[in-house]
Amino acid sequence: MKLSARNVLKGKVVSVEKGTTTAHVKIEIANGQTVTSSITNESVDALGLTVGAEAYAVIKSSDVIIAVD
Amino acid sequence: MKLSARNVLKGKVVSVEKGTTTAHVKIEIANGQTVTSSITNESVDALGLTVGAEAYAVIKSSDVIIAVD
């Protein structure tokens, strides 16, 4: 499957924290930086996300804000 | 200024393409991966974004989708 989303960052799951309905998943991308994602618990189960698994952080370019110092 | 957004990825601007109202800016983050952002032309001017400038890609965790192969 190919996606229109311009940002597909490959990494490894480093933490999965489930709440009552919403989970937070952290993915370490190649340079040691970590990306945090907030998804449904249902998705965590459907994708079988566990610490150590390979995964991608997918981000639509219209959701990326730019900042400068 | 501190942000609630959990993802603030530092990098360098590698391209700025202005459209009629909307611009696309690419930032190379540390590991050679590039993040594409779609922002207003007005923001490009307000931030003085040019190729080579240091910048951050800021992404709210609720905007990050996870994918697995």
Place this chain on the structure above:
Amino acid sequence: MKLSARNVLKGKVVSVEKGTTTAHVKIEIANGQTVTSSITNESVDALGLTVGAEAYAVIKSSDVIIAVD
């Protein structure tokens, strides 16, 4: 590739309108309803989107607002 996004609606591309940097693509999903997407021209080219092609509209559940009459 499996996605955490809970909404993956299958359909057929019924129009592709490119702007200077941003394109609008309409996908007719099974019941005659049409979903409009705003993506980069770059994505239209990368996915080879043309009228008549099969495609999916992918939507994160945190981006869905509910309305009632």
Place this chain on the structure above:
Amino acid sequence: MKLSARNVLKGKVVSVEKGTTTAHVKIEIANGQTVTSSITNESVDALGLTVGAEAYAVIKSSDVIIAVD
């Protein structure tokens, strides 16, 4: 009220699951496809959402990703 959001999909609420602060609501749209929405518990109460109620899934076109096989 008329909305700029290009996607207003009519359907029927098929499930409402409240978490501690965030709820997940599923709406079956006309062709049997289901759309999942993540909203605040506060909104569930304000709209009186219950299973069987008519409702709309409202999605801004900039939040729709396109995928192809």
Place this chain on the structure above:
Amino acid sequence: MKLSARNVLKGKVVSVEKGTTTAHVKIEIANGQTVTSSITNESVDALGLTVGAEAYAVIKSSDVIIAVD
């Protein structure tokens, strides 16, 4: 029509700038603060948005980032 979106800010349209496909609309909310919106040209036409018109800026709470100095 009632919306799950928690933020519905009433104001007056102070500018409408159409691009090739995407328009930028500014709404002055009650205290002189201006909210900028990026929507499709199609929506500008469908809503008949012109300077001086009353309008609402509708924002889902999951799209609001918090910042502190």
Place this chain on the structure above:
Amino acid sequence: MKLSARNVLKGKVVSVEKGTTTAHVKIEIANGQTVTSSITNESVDALGLTVGAEAYAVIKSSDVIIAVD
């Protein structure tokens, strides 16, 4: 830090409600209108958000829907 996000509304925190993973924070902006934000509990702690604190609601223009009566 300067942001590409066109909407930075200054206000005061009037409520902080933590869930299991996700918190809802309300900010009263200058004209008495309140903006609700849904962020991670982690962000509430990182920013030290408490009732009465000065804060900004930051919103990307592509996340603002326009509505008219």
